[in-house]
Amino acid sequence: MIDAARLKESWNAVAQHGDQVPLHFYATLFLMYPETRQLFPVSLAAQRDRLVGALGQIVSDVDNLDALVPFLQHLGRDHRKFQVVTDHYPAVGAALLATLAHFLGPRWTDELARSWAEAYDVIASVMTGAAEDASRTEPPWWDAEVVSRELRTFDVAVLTIRPSHHYPYRPGQSVAVETPVRPRLWRYYSPANSPRVDNTLELHVRQVPGGLVSSALVQLVQVGDVLRLGAPVGARLTLDASQGRDLLLIAGGTGLAPLRALIEQVAAEGGRRRAVLVLGARTARELYDMRAVLELRDRLPWLTVLPVLSDDPLRGGPQAIAVDAARRFEPWHEYEVYACGSAEMVHGTVKSVVDAGVAPDRIHYEEFQSHQYPPAVIGAANVREHA
Amino acid sequence: MTPQSSASSGELAQPGRRLSPLSPDQIRNVNLPRTTLGRRGYSEPEVDLLLRRLATEVEGWIAENTGLRVENERLKTAWRDWHRRNQPDGGQLEPLPAQRQPNPDAVLLMSRAQQEADSLVAQAQDYARRVTEHARSQYEDVLRSAQHQAREEAESAVRDYRARAGTAYTAEIEELERRLAWARTFLGAIQGVEVQLKAAREALTLEVEKLGITALDSSRR
Ligand code: HEM
Numbered sequence: 001m002i003d004a005a006r007l008k009e010s011w012n013a014v015a016q017h018g019d020q021v022p023l024h025f026y027a028t029l030f031l032m033y034p035e036t037r038q039l040f041p042v043s044l045a046a047q048r049d050r051l052v053g054a055l056g057q058i059v060s061d062v063d064n065l066d067a068l069v070p071f072l073q074h075l076g077r078d079h080r081k082f083q084v085v086t087d088h089y090p091a092v093g094a095a096l097l098a099t100l101a102h103f104l105g106p107r108w109t110d111e112l113a114r115s116w117a118e119a120y121d122v123i124a125s126v127m128t129g130a131a132e133d134a135s136r137t138e139p140p141w142w143d144a145e146v147v148s149r150e151l152r153t154f155d156v157a158v159l160t161i162r163p164s165h166h167y168p169y170r171p172g173q174s175v176a177v178e179t180p181v182r183p184r185l186w187r188y189y190s191p192a193n194s195p196r197v198d199n200t201l202e203l204h205v206r207q208v209p210g211g212l213v214s215s216a217l218v219q220l221v222q223v224g225d226v227l228r229l230g231a232p233v234g235a236r237l238t239l240d241a242s243q244g245r246d247l248l249l250i251a252g253g254t255g256l257a258p259l260r261a262l263i264e265q266v267a268a269e270g271g272r273r274r275a276v277l278v279l280g281a282r283t284a285r286e287l288y289d290m291r292a293v294l295e296l297r298d299r300l301p302w303l304t305v306l307p308v309l310s311d312d313p314l315r316g317g318p319q320a321i322a323v324d325a326a327r328r329f330e331p332w333h334e335y336e337v338y339a340c341g342s343a344e345m346v347h348g349t350v351k352s353v354v355d356a357g358v359a360p361d362r363i364h365y366e367e368f369q370s371h372q373y374p375p376a377v378i379g380a381a382n383v384r385e386h387a
Numbered sequence: 388m389t390p391q392s393s394a395s396s397g398e399l400a401q402p403g404r405r406l407s408p409l410s411p412d413q414i415r416n417v418n419l420p421r422t423t424l425g426r427r428g429y430s431e432p433e434v435d436l437l438l439r440r441l442a443t444e445v446e447g448w449i450a451e452n453t454g455l456r457v458e459n460e461r462l463k464t465a466w467r468d469w470h471r472r473n474q475p476d477g478g479q480l481e482p483l484p485a486q487r488q489p490n491p492d493a494v495l496l497m498s499r500a501q502q503e504a505d506s507l508v509a510q511a512q513d514y515a516r517r518v519t520e521h522a523r524s525q526y527e528d529v530l531r532s533a534q535h536q537a538r539e540e541a542e543s544a545v546r547d548y549r550a551r552a553g554t555a556y557t558a559e560i561e562e563l564e565r566r567l568a569w570a571r572t573f574l575g576a577i578q579g580v581e582v583q584l585k586a587a588r589e590a591l592t593l594e595v596e597k598l599g600i601t602a603l604d605s606s607r608r
Binding site for chain 2: 018019020022023026027030031032042043044045046068098101102154155207209210212285352
């Protein structure tokens with residue numbers, strides 16, 4: 001019988017040591033199993049907060065297994081893109097136990113060790129089971145060749161990539177991307193198009209100052225380079241074809257991408273609803289995708305487009321943030337509302353929309369969580385690159 | 388770099404709750420809400436500088452702490468060994484746990500190397516961030532002043548036209564004069580700085596490439 005209360009208690013005691021814990025964990029793992037080092041990026045500063053924290057919390061939460069299973073299955077499938085295989089799990093388990101033993105000292109008893117080992121095995125078997133099931137139906141990652149790269153503004157590039165095999169995703173989902181220039185670093189982007197016959201995806205990338213992956217995608221990646229894609233994730237910005245309400249889409253910057261994909265989806269489904277796209281940017285120059293947007297507007301009679309500039313000193317006329325400009329389409333409760341952009345923009349937009357009385361289940365946006373755990377964030381593409 | 392690893396200022400200052408220590412990475416990525424213009428507050432560059440220094444210091448403390456912890460471990464082991472050797476029955480008293488544990492010195496060395504690597508990457512990233520931000524603000528300044536200049540030239544071209552047109556004045560020609568002057572000045576100003584912008588972009592690309600130290604081992608490709 002696993003005593004989950006004692007697991008939690010001992011994990012809390014260990015977690016008090018902060019950054020020391022993951023440092024010790026990785027040093028132990030890499031010394032005991034040197035072959036695991038190459039699975040991780042060079043800098044583990046960010047990862048240190050992620051894997052080890054999640055490990056301790058998840059394993060000690062084993063009494064909550066039913067609620068955890070979907071999350072763990074997703075995590076297990078997703079670990080295949082890190083090239084993690086079933087054989088690696090005992091290594092991580094051993095390093096975890098050695099780390100706990102180190103920090104708990106005399107409090108680390110044989111009985112506690114057994115409880116941790118059992119709990120880890122339960123978690124690991126859910127993850128590896130899901131990974132093995134998934135390996136029968138989908139590859140661990142997709143190779144995708146860069147077909148074109150267009151620098152649209154000082155720091156926004158539009159990449160067109162072509163996966164070597166069919167890549168099944170829904171508009172509004174996100175794709176984890178790894179570049180050959182920054183191996184083992186994955187960041188999420190949302191395709192700006194609905195699935196095409198030629199299988200290509202369009203990614204809109206803003207270079208985050210100091211961002212390792214975004215800077216590589218905007219500045220260094222060349223046509224012909226091969227990126228890797230993880231399986232598509234996320235259901236917060238997808239659109240259910242069976243409900244037919246009109247759409248109010250509020251975008252900031254490259255947050256346009258998933259919302260443009262939704263417009264293309266509605267078009268592919270026959271355009272049986274109206275859509276309003278409110279497109280916010282600081283200055284006119286930052287409206288980096290107007291050609292495609294206007295082309296859609298001209299082609300689709302049910303689409304209204306309203307570009308909004310918040311801070312363009314060279315333009316006369318009203319300056320506003322997108323959500324305030326969207327007030328002209330009130331009452332909002334007739335719409336399904338989608339918001340995508342910076343954390344700040346999404347936060348402000350959602351607040352205004354909620355204050356206006358729109359039911360929460362009609363408001364679609366991605367949470368920007370500060371932790372990967374708890375499992376409420378399954379699939380939320382919350383690892384976009386922020387400086 | 389990711390939202391996961393950044394702490395909000397609220398998280399930094401929750402009274403009454405015992406928090407686990409902040410990591411240097413969390414300090415580097417702390418999000419302090421900006422005050423609106425004209426409100427009292429600390430200057431942003433100063434706060435950034437302070438946070439960077441804090442992160443470096445905390446890195447130092449952690450490295451020191453790692454050293455002490457491992458030293459402690461070694462003393463305990465040595466003490467246990469000594470104790471055992473000095474037992475009349477040859478040390479049956481305190482069996483070591485059967486756990487496979489790597490040598491503490493090796494763990495220390497490994498941890499230090501990792502901290503060194505993390506710190507180098509963080510510094511490179513920080514540097515690249517500042518270069519990018521600088522290049523970006525230069526770019527915006529250039530465009531803004533080009534547009535400003537163009538607008539002034541356009542107005543003065545209109546004044547000239549009015550003065551010399553007399554009865555031949557038409558609104559269309561005035562507009563044409565305005566646009567011509569605007570475009571000529573704007574293009575001229577931009578061309579002048581094109582070279583400068585190109586240099587800025589090249590410097591930027593170089594910095595970005597330097598970040599490639601994270602790609603030290605790309606052998607699997
Ligand atoms: C119970 C077992 C495990 C749990 C709960 C766990 C949990 C996690 C979590 C929450 C993340 C962050 C997810 C993300 O960034 O998308 C992660 C990333 C990762 N994990 Fe695991 N993991 C486990 C086992 C393993 C094993 C056995 C390996 C292989 C040695 C491994 C290697 C990695 C790698 C390479 C990353 C990504 C590193 C990065 O992006 O910086 N994990 N893990």
